[in-house]
Amino acid sequence: MGKGMRVLLGVSGGIAAYKIPYLVRGLVKAHHEVRVVLTRHAREFVTPLTLETLSGFPVLTSLFEIHGSSMPHIEEPFRADLMVIAPATANIIGKIANGIADDLLSTMVLALDAPLLVVPAMNTRMYRHPAVQANLEILRKRGVHLLEPGTGELACGEEGPGRMAEVEEILRVLENLGLLKGPLRGKKLLVTAGPTVEPVDPVRVLTNRSSGKMGYAVAAEALRQGAEVMLISGPTCLPPPEGVDFVAVETAWEMQEAAEKHFPRYDVLIMTAAVGDYRVETPAKEKMKKGEASLTLHLVENPDILKSLAGRKRPDQFLVGFAAETGSLREKACRKFTAKGVDLLVANDVTEEGAGFGSDMNRVLILDRTGKVEETGLLPKSEIARRILGRIVDEAFPP
Numbered sequence: 001m002g003k004g005m006r007v008l009l010g011v012s013g014g015i016a017a018y019k020i021p022y023l024v025r026g027l028v029k030a031h032h033e034v035r036v037v038l039t040r041h042a043r044e045f046v047t048p049l050t051l052e053t054l055s056g057f058p059v060l061t062s063l064f065e066i067h068g069s070s071m072p073h074i075e076e077p078f079r080a081d082l083m084v085i086a087p088a089t090a091n092i093i094g095k096i097a098n099g100i101a102d103d104l105l106s107t108m109v110l111a112l113d114a115p116l117l118v119v120p121a122m123n124t125r126m127y128r129h130p131a132v133q134a135n136l137e138i139l140r141k142r143g144v145h146l147l148e149p150g151t152g153e154l155a156c157g158e159e160g161p162g163r164m165a166e167v168e169e170i171l172r173v174l175e176n177l178g179l180l181k182g183p184l185r186g187k188k189l190l191v192t193a194g195p196t197v198e199p200v201d202p203v204r205v206l207t208n209r210s211s212g213k214m215g216y217a218v219a220a221e222a223l224r225q226g227a228e229v230m231l232i233s234g235p236t237c238l239p240p241p242e243g244v245d246f247v248a249v250e251t252a253w254e255m256q257e258a259a260e261k262h263f264p265r266y267d268v269l270i271m272t273a274a275v276g277d278y279r280v281e282t283p284a285k286e287k288m289k290k291g292e293a294s295l296t297l298h299l300v301e302n303p304d305i306l307k308s309l310a311g312r313k314r315p316d317q318f319l320v321g322f323a324a325e326t327g328s329l330r331e332k333a334c335r336k337f338t339a340k341g342v343d344l345l346v347a348n349d350v351t352e353e354g355a356g357f358g359s360d361m362n363r364v365l366i367l368d369r370t371g372k373v374e375e376t377g378l379l380p381k382s383e384i385a386r387r388i389l390g391r392i393v394d395e396a397f398p399p
């Protein structure tokens with residue numbers, strides 16, 4: 001799913017290797033494919049089984065072990081978008097600074113054509129040794145990214161620089177260096193969310209039960225995956241995700257106006273908003289007074305934003321619709337898919353207990369143009385957002 005980066009992660013033999021499973025987990029969670037290479041000494045600190053389980057791929061340990069590829073020392077660095085060596089001991093730093101290739105990891109570095117981040121970790125006296133400093137200087141001059149070790153108490157009891165940077169910091173540095181390009185980097189996503197609100201008079205409104213949680217989760221996840229995101233939202237209680245271009249609207253007409261204005265600049269429209277289908281034809285200018293036993297409001301149809309944009313989208317634009325249904329979900333979703341002219345339709349049954357409107361969870365069907373229907377289990381909306389964006393990446397931006 002998705003198009004994460006291929007990260008080749010070299011682990012050499014230092015006590016900080018115990019933190020590496022967390023690094024693998026962080027990278028995998030962000031949709032990156034991680035191939036781990038352990039030196040012989042690293043295997044004393046962290047087991048291949050742990051890293052294999054977390055990365056989902058066999059861990060490479062020896063030049064002479066064959067895992068499908070007959071020449072992993074050349075093929076893996078060739079396939080990698082980036083390489084990280086963490087922890088990097090004085091030994092591996094010395095070897096790569098001087099072109100020594102006497103095991104799988106050091107050999108791979110020589111065959112690497114992608115950016116390399118080295119994260120040193122060692123005893124503070126070793127780190128300060130002129131030989132190590134000279135080797136680090138060689139790497140720096142060669143354009144290798146170095147993440148300086150932290151200062152503090154080391155596993156050996158001494159104080160000083162040498163402690164490996166924390167996993168969060170390694171991930172942050174990779175992000176800041178632009179080395180972890182998200183699968184949606186460079187893409188522009190327009191997301192609508194929340195309910196629309198139609199005035200009846202200055203006091204009363206017609207609206208629906210949408211909380212906006214699904215749309216906000218999609219916007220937040222798209223940002224995390226590197227997209228530029230505009231969120232057009234009806235009134236909700238949610239704070240707009242940081243970094244989003246936010247447009248607040250109330251009525252279906254306002255949402256239509258904003259969507260039409262901005263849509264031409266975007267690659268993808270994800271219409272999670274629960275747009276009210278009708279509005280009061282002429283809202284009262286003053287508060288309506290009670291008096292009659294019954295009251296009839298004359299409603300007129302709102303524009304169908306999704307359908308109208310589907311009718312004029314460019315071939316390079318991708319449209320995702322949502323369907324909120326009550327019962328016979330698959331059948332109604334299939335009908336709506338055709339009626340709306342979308343590329344992907346996400347449908348849910350709003351009557352399901354603990355899912356949908358207002359809930360943090362959802363269970364959806366995802367329909368595509370080939371007629372395939374993917375059924376998710378009951379999942380947090382953030383996870384549903386990841387699934388939807390994964391499908392968008394696969395279908396709208398194939399490699």
Ligand code: CTP
Pocket residue numbers: 252271272273274275276277302303304305306307320321322323324325340
């Ligand atoms: N939608 C829209 N404009 C409308 C109504 C709906 O753009 N006036 C969009 C929604 O944002 C959603 C999709 O169309 O992506 C389906 O919305 P839904 O409320 O499930 O269906 P409706 O089109 O309103 O049809 P019905 O209410 O008859 O099921």
